[in-house]
Amino acid sequence: MSLLRLEGVTRSVQLPDEGILEILKGVDLEVAVGDHVSIVGRSGSGKSTLLNLLGLLDNPTAGSIYLDDRLTSDLSSNARDRARGSEIGFIFQQFNLLSGRTALENVMTPLLYASGRRFWRRKQLATEMLEKVGLGSRIMSIPEKLSGGEQQRVAIARALVRGPRLILADEPTGALDIETGASVMALLDDVAESSGAALITITHDANVAALARRHYRLDRGVLASVDVSRVLALSMPEVTL
Incomplete structure (x- = not known):
């Protein structure tokens, strides 16, 4: 089933x-439910512009974007905002966590705009998501007291807490060391796989892209579509004989 086209x-x-x-x-791009797609490109290739379009933050000059076979250009501004808030989770390279707020408060933030039971259960849902990403013992820590890897896990939990069907990861490891x-x-x-969400990773790192x-x-x-060997070849330095 096509989720985004x-x-x-x-x-x-x-x-x-x-x-x-x-x-x-x-x-041209089609992403199915539960898919994992990587898009690799150097600086200036248009990755950020494409991310904004995929996340319904911008409109194309020409062409069509469909979400669940709905033409997004036909949606009102409010409908686009609702679709983005409920269907799409963003994970940013620089984490964009709220300084001075605990990990729990950061992950709860998207649920402040939820309704019904999700709003009233926001603390429980945020706690459960932090436990899922291995931060159950750090829920009361502020970002300044967390490592880079832990901050990224908080960002992941925040992106997933509303149960989005599409996750957009923008250079998700750019601020981390290789192992982390x-x-x-x-x-x-x-x-993403356990929740059935589609994952699009946008990166300049061919090794990260190859995981898709x-x-x-x-x-x-x-x-353009490329095979995994071609993706990895992009990260190999040229050798001059």
Whole structure:
């Protein structure tokens, strides 16, 4: 079943000299329920722009984006906000945790906008999610007292606490060392799989991208499917003889 679908999506901006900068060029992508897709690309390739489109934070210049076969451009601003809040979880490279607030308070934050039982059970739900990511003993710690890996786990718990069907991970290991990054990715993949959520990892790290089941490369605004050996080859340094 298709969860998210992009058809011929472009994104361009008007430059001060009246020229046009094409950031994304005819992007096609389909993500199924429970899928794990990686998109690898160098700085300036259009990854951030694509992330904003996938997360319904921006609209394409041309082309169509469908969420559950609903054309997102037909949704009102409020409907887009509701869909983004209930269906999509964001995991950011820099964590974006609330300073001075405990891990529990950070994870509870998205549930302040929930309704019914989820709102009234927000403390219990946040506690359970922190336990799931291995931070049951750190729920009262503030971010300044947590390691980088622990902060990323809090960010993961916050992204998942509302039960999103689509998880967007933006450079999820960029601020972590190799060992901690591998642990975080394994955790993210396990939690996403157990909840049945689709996971899209956007990264410049080919080793992280290779952990997905389907792999894409974004280069100069063009998205193309690649096999895992090609993804890994992108991280190999060129050797001059």
